[in-house]
Amino acid sequence: MHPQKRLQDHPGAWFGMSIQEGIRIAEKITLSFGLDSIEGLGTDSDGDFTVDGEYDPSTESVMLVRRYTYSPKNPSQVGYPFIYRGKWDGYCVHGRWMMSTNPGLGGEFEMWPEQESEFEEQMKEYSQQMREAVAR
Secondary structure, eight states: OOTTOOGGGOOEEEEEEEEETTEEEEEEEEEEEOSSEEEEEEEETTEEEEEEEEEETTTTEEEEEEEEEEOSSOGGGBTOEEEEEEEEOSSOEEEEEEETTEEEEEEEEEEEEHHHHHHHHHHHHHHHHHHHHHHO
16 A cells, blocks of 8 residues: 555545446546445446445445446336445455455446546646657
């Protein structure tokens, strides 16, 4: 872990991606943190959801439970708990999500604070400017 990059220091807007049946699904989430707890609200192409979970700073482990509150594509998943287990690496949380009743069904996920996305965009722009300057 990077000491300046504590998970609890990143409340607010997050972006994420989950693999669902071989397709990458983008999501937007707003998170808040307690000492070892995580809460939030989010949305993706399946609908709107809540997030509740735990974070262990000593191991960087994250466990989240996502429940859809609205899902026009699949109303039967409203209220159903989806389990997300992952690790905070100082930049993003990455791991695996699964259905609570069938852990074999699921996929990979990653989520990161919005500020990291802005940083990545700035670095891409800077790299492009440097390539153009060298080419001149």
